[in-house]
Amino acid sequence: MKAGKQTTLRDQAAVSGIGIHSGLPATLTLLPADANTGIVFVRVGRNGERDREIRADVRAVTATEFATVLGDAAGPLCSTADHVLAALSGLGVDNAIVEIDRPEDPIMDGSSAPFVAAIDQAGVVTLQAPRRYIQVLKPVGVTMDDAYGELRPYARGFRIEVEIQFDHALIGRQTLALDVEPDSFRRELARARTFGFMRDVAKLWNSGFALGASFENTLVVTEDRVLNPDGLRFADEFARHKALDAIGDLTLAGAPLLAAYRSVRGGHKLNHAVLSALMADPSAFTVVEAHEPRPEIRPEAPRPRRIRGHAETGLVARAYGPDVS
Numbered sequence: 120m121k122a123g124k125q126t127t128l129r130d131q132a133a134v135s136g137i138g139i140h141s142g143l144p145a146t147l148t149l150l151p152a153d154a155n156t157g158i159v160f161v162r163v164g165r166n167g168e169r170d171r172e173i174r175a176d177v178r179a180v181t182a183t184e185f186a187t188v189l190g191d192a193a194g195p196l197c198s199t200a201d202h203v204l205a206a207l208s209g210l211g212v213d214n215a216i217v218e219i220d221r222p223e224d225p226i227m228d229g230s231s232a233p234f235v236a237a238i239d240q241a242g243v244v245t246l247q248a249p250r251r252y253i254q255v256l257k258p259v260g261v262t263m264d265d266a267y268g269e270l271r272p273y274a275r276g277f278r279i280e281v282e283i284q285f286d287h288a289l290i291g292r293q294t295l296a297l298d299v300e301p302d303s304f305r306r307e308l309a310r311a312r313t314f315g316f317m318r319d320v321a322k323l324w325n326s327g328f329a330l331g332a333s334f335e336n337t338l339v340v341t342e343d344r345v346l347n348p349d350g351l352r353f354a355d356e357f358a359r360h361k362a363l364d365a366i367g368d369l370t371l372a373g374a375p376l377l378a379a380y381r382s383v384r385g386g387h388k389l390n391h392a393v394l395s396a397l398m399a400d401p402s403a404f405t406v407v408e409a410h411e412p413r414p415e416i417r418p419e420a421p422r423p424r425r426i427r428g429h430a431e432t433g434l435v436a437r438a439y440g441p442d443v444s
């Protein structure tokens with residue numbers, strides 16, 4: 120794959136399962152998209168007819184309680200979108216259509232691994248258009264009760280730093296710091312599963328959440344142990360899943376970030392608040408275009424080139440035609 124170029128899927132691939140909160144069966148289909156489309160969620164009817172569509176964007180978030188929900192004035196369109204978003208951005212897929220036939224994505228095993236497998240099945244191809252990044256220019260932080268989140272400049276790509284602290288013998292304090300690239304995402308984060316505490320289950324059910332949760336899709340934790348028969352995939356699977364969630368939530372920036380994200384005791388709500396704070400401050404970021412130098416002029420690695428304009432107009436505009444190479 121050429122460095123600095125946008126990507127999409129070569130073919131389509133589908134994933135079917137139940138929604139963790141609704142318990143309802145759903146099929147999610149990933150499809151190729153033109154350059155500068157971004158990630159677009161499309162609700163389809165039972166006969167495959169397209170109903171509504173929403174671009175995966177921070178302004179499309181309508182709820183962050185227990186899951187990130189995307190919607191518009193007509194109501195929610197898709198819940199629990201973060202694990203498929205994490206897989207797409209973790210593997211460097213810039214453009215894709217995500218068709219969904221229910222209001223909630225299938226939870227599968229509670230991780231991003233099934234979506235990674237679907238992306239691998241579809242294949243990833245390079246488009247002609249240069250990749251655009253959102254480069255963070257100064258730190259933007261949000262404090263929320265005892266949680267803290269911050270995006271700060273980071274020239275080398277996208278870095279995630281997560282710290283969790285639970286007053287719990289099995290979890291306690293866990294930290295994880297990682298430069299997110301397709302290989303590291305695949306190896307270190309994609310398989311980390313959703314977790315929940317047994318003590319919260321009745322409350323969740325009474326509120327209409329977690330109706331589809333089971334050992335098949337959630338790490339269930341009691342006061343002193345994990346109830347799942349197969350145990351943990353990583354000793355720090357909890358922190359890894361928080362990192363995965365943050366990557367999914369920050370995909371709603373609409374373009375890959377050149378930034379480091381630090382989250383302390385965070386969750387979907389904090390991730391959303393930090394990204395919203397960044398987008399609300401035009402002096403905190405700029406949109407840069409990956410520039411592939413002509414080797415005879417500039418032999419070193421591709422370097423981002425500043426382009427004029429604001430992310431809102433710069434990213435949504437279809438500046439390039441569809442082309443596949």
Ligand SMILES: [Zn+2]
Pocket residue numbers: 201202313360364
């Ligand atoms: Zn999650």
